[in-house]
Amino acid sequence: MPYNIVALLKRVPDTESKITLRDNAVVTEGLNFVLDPYGEYGLEKALQLVEQHGGKVTAVLCGPADAKETIRKALAVGADDAVHLSDPAFEGGDAAATARVLAAALKQIPFDLIWSGKQAVDQDNAQVPERVAELLDLPHVNSVIEFTLAADGKTARCVREVDGERDVMTTTLPAIFTAQQGLGELRYPSLKGIMGAKKKPITDWNAAALGLDVAAVGAAGAKFQVIQLEPPPARPPGKIIPGDAQTAAQELARLLHEESKII
Amino acid sequence: MDFTLTEEQGAIRDLARAFAQKEIAPYAADWDRTHEFPAHVYEKMGAQGLMGLPFPEAYGGAGADAIATALAIEEISKADGSIGLTYAAHMGLGAAPIFLFGNEEQKREWLAPLAQGKGLGALSLTEPSGGSDLAGSVKTTARLDGDEWVLNGSKLYVTSGKVARSIIVLCRTAENQGHRGLSLIIVPHGAPGLMIGKLESKMGLHTSLTTQVFFEECRVPRENLLGEAGQGFRYTMQVLDGGRIGIGAMALGLGEAALDASVKYAQQREAFGKPIAEFQAIQHMLADSAMELEAARLLIYKAAALKQQGKKFSVEAAQAKLFATEAADRVCWKAIQIHGGAGYLTDFPVERYYRDNRLLLIGEGTSEVQRMIIARDLLANAYE
Numbered sequence: 066m067p068y069n070i071v072a073l074l075k076r077v078p079d080t081e082s083k084i085t086l087r088d089n090a091v092v093t094e095g096l097n098f099v100l101d102p103y104g105e106y107g108l109e110k111a112l113q114l115v116e117q118h119g120g121k122v123t124a125v126l127c128g129p130a131d132a133k134e135t136i137r138k139a140l141a142v143g144a145d146d147a148v149h150l151s152d153p154a155f156e157g158g159d160a161a162a163t164a165r166v167l168a169a170a171l172k173q174i175p176f177d178l179i180w181s182g183k184q185a186v187d188q189d190n191a192q193v194p195e196r197v198a199e200l201l202d203l204p205h206v207n208s209v210i211e212f213t214l215a216a217d218g219k220t221a222r223c224v225r226e227v228d229g230e231r232d233v234m235t236t237t238l239p240a241i242f243t244a245q246q247g248l249g250e251l252r253y254p255s256l257k258g259i260m261g262a263k264k265k266p267i268t269d270w271n272a273a274a275l276g277l278d279v280a281a282v283g284a285a286g287a288k289f290q291v292i293q294l295e296p297p298p299a300r301p302p303g304k305i306i307p308g309d310a311q312t313a314a315q316e317l318a319r320l321l322h323e324e325s326k327i328i
Numbered sequence: 329m330d331f332t333l334t335e336e337q338g339a340i341r342d343l344a345r346a347f348a349q350k351e352i353a354p355y356a357a358d359w360d361r362t363h364e365f366p367a368h369v370y371e372k373m374g375a376q377g378l379m380g381l382p383f384p385e386a387y388g389g390a391g392a393d394a395i396a397t398a399l400a401i402e403e404i405s406k407a408d409g410s411i412g413l414t415y416a417a418h419m420g421l422g423a424a425p426i427f428l429f430g431n432e433e434q435k436r437e438w439l440a441p442l443a444q445g446k447g448l449g450a451l452s453l454t455e456p457s458g459g460s461d462l463a464g465s466v467k468t469t470a471r472l473d474g475d476e477w478v479l480n481g482s483k484l485y486v487t488s489g490k491v492a493r494s495i496i497v498l499c500r501t502a503e504n505q506g507h508r509g510l511s512l513i514i515v516p517h518g519a520p521g522l523m524i525g526k527l528e529s530k531m532g533l534h535t536s537l538t539t540q541v542f543f544e545e546c547r548v549p550r551e552n553l554l555g556e557a558g559q560g561f562r563y564t565m566q567v568l569d570g571g572r573i574g575i576g577a578m579a580l581g582l583g584e585a586a587l588d589a590s591v592k593y594a595q596q597r598e599a600f601g602k603p604i605a606e607f608q609a610i611q612h613m614l615a616d617s618a619m620e621l622e623a624a625r626l627l628i629y630k631a632a633a634l635k636q637q638g639k640k641f642s643v644e645a646a647q648a649k650l651f652a653t654e655a656a657d658r659v660c661w662k663a664i665q666i667h668g669g670a671g672y673l674t675d676f677p678v679e680r681y682y683r684d685n686r687l688l689l690i691g692e693g694t695s696e697v698q699r700m701i702i703a704r705d706l707l708a709n710a711y712e
């Protein structure tokens with residue numbers, strides 16, 4: 066049976082870009098943006114499920130007006146349509162405020178299941194999909210590495226990795242699942258996909274369209290405040306221990322014991 | 329003037345880069361050593377839609393523009409020069425003439441399979457008697473015999489000639505008419521009388537299959553003539569204009585790879601108690617390389633933009649090809665210098681970039697020929 070699948074996606078700076086900070090925020094000017102890799106794993110699974118069972122994939126992304134280019138990356142790999150949640154009022158939100166926006170949008174989109182990344186690589190919050198699940202009163206399985214739908218189309222079986230063990234869970238649909246590395250890398254777009262992405266529909270919704278109170282979203286609705294943002298300290302350079310194998314090993318053991326106190 | 333790529337151009341570059349870095353770059357050194365032809369890479373590139381990048385969707389191409397095509401060649405070449413050349417020659421030499429001068433039937437039969445990645449294309453111009461002066465050197469003949477062309481002669485240095493689905497051959501269809509006696513004829517793989525000679529052993533570009541090709545009473549259907557008889561030379565010049573953008577893009581990719589490796593090495597390698605990147609002599613080499621590659625990039629993209637707009641771009645393509653290939657030669661030379669002894673070893677990639685790039689100052693018109701084209705235009709316009 067066909068499924069309507071929503072893939073929640075986030076636009077994040079390319080993990081290879083040099084991040085600079087100004088006024089406790091990341092300077093976005095000149096940054097190259099990509100789809101968050103965890104969200105990509107979820108999108109890949111969504112595409113595979115639709116290939117197997119039929120249906121459609123809707124990409125949903127909450128981000129600034131210029132995030133369209135990133136959304137089209139999802140359309141280029143095969144999402145059927147997209148929803149862009151964008152409003153100046155959404156900006157500066159914390160996980161709770163963003164979850165409110167997403168939940169409001171998901172009330173307007175028919176779905177059987179939702180995929181999201183387990184976290185996004187920019188802020189590593191790992192909260193938004195869980196909060197969306199709460200707001201929509203949906204079951205939720207996080208950090209999924211294997212996923213199958215039951216033949217009746219009403220339940221899903223998920224495998225998670227917990228402390229080296231495999232944790233198997235089943236849930237009824239509709240539900241929210243978050244993707245962990247190992248679920249599967251996102252395919253490349255085909256050239257046809259790239260050239261066709263512009264022709265696929267992107268629906269724009271702002272706060273008014275979603276009937277959202279602007280005081281409850283974005284910076285205004287955030288309970289969480291960034292006091293200070295600073296780059297991590299530079300890693301000290303590695304140490305090369307000279308000498309033959311025996312003396313080097315002795316010295317290594319001494320350093321591990323006395324300096325880093327690991328052994 | 330806006331120097332930003334369009335979204336599609338950016339997406340195509342990203343795809344080519346991701347593909348090249350994952351499927352090609354990790355194996356390039358091995359292939360260079362074993363000379364093993366990575367057929368599966370071209371299959372994957374075909375499945376991705378890369379092999380028919382600039383050709384219309386109606387023939388299974390992607391309908392991308394000339395800048396996007398240059399970007400894809402650049403990214404593929406950055407990972408592996410041999411694949412870059414095979415790819416650039418496939419599109420720019422093997423397929424482009426059919427797109428430009430073929431009739432509808434020829435496009436369906438010969439362009440579509442190439443655009444869909446179901447085979448490689450080749451173009452055979454150069455002969456033992458010379459490549460720079462094609463009008464004076466081409467001795468291979470084709471005569472009409474009933475419904476067939478009958479080809480006789482021999483060709484040199486045909487890129488992908490050994491495996492190509494089709495080879496477009498520049499041959500003489502009328503005697504004593506100089507360049508007006510030349511025509512382009514499509515010769516399919518396995519045509520009776522087509523013989524593929526030995527693979528050439530080369531300085532670099534080891535998995536690009538360069539072969540001699542012989543025609544002995546080689547018969548192909550009359551319909552395989554591209555465009556009009558006697559127009560082959562003019563067609564060839566037009567094809568080479570486009571091909572040169574591809575060769576420039578290849579050089580740019582190899583140069584970028586060499587510079588990336590140089591920057592990385594210069595920051596890691598220490599001498600006299602500090603990273604060599606802190607020495608001004610090294611910094612100057614890096615700075616010059618970065619600047620030259622940027623200039624090459626602008627020349628290439630400009631020529632591609634003119635081509636896309638349907639404007640004249642011969643001189644711009646010659647300038648782009650000449651500058652980019654010679655700049656990349658200097659950049660690769662410096663990359664080896666910055667690596668010191670390590671740069672001369674095959675353990676590091678820079679000597680491969682240097683060897684692979686060296687052909688680019690020769691193929692599709694030597695540097696001297698490019699200068700001739702540029703100077704001729706300059707002088708002709710000066711007298712107007």
Ligand SMILES: Cc1cc2nc3c(=O)[nH]c(=O)nc-3n(C[C@H](O)[C@H](O)[C@H](O)COP(=O)(O)OP(=O)(O)OC[C@H]3O[C@@H](n4cnc5c(N)ncnc54)[C@H](O)[C@@H]3O)c2cc1C
Binds near residue numbers: 486530692693695700
């Ligand atoms: C790896 C490889 C792949 C190739 N792939 C193809 C291919 O796919 N198809 C194809 O048809 N050919 C191909 N070629 C051939 C290539 O295009 C020719 O080698 C090139 O055009 C030069 O021709 P030539 O070798 O005959 O040199 P020549 O024409 O003999 O030139 C020798 C030297 O004389 C110089 N010279 C010639 N005329 C002048 C002049 N008027 N003024 C100043 N200097 C001059 C040249 O610049 C050069 O330095 C390939 C060659 C190689 C090595």
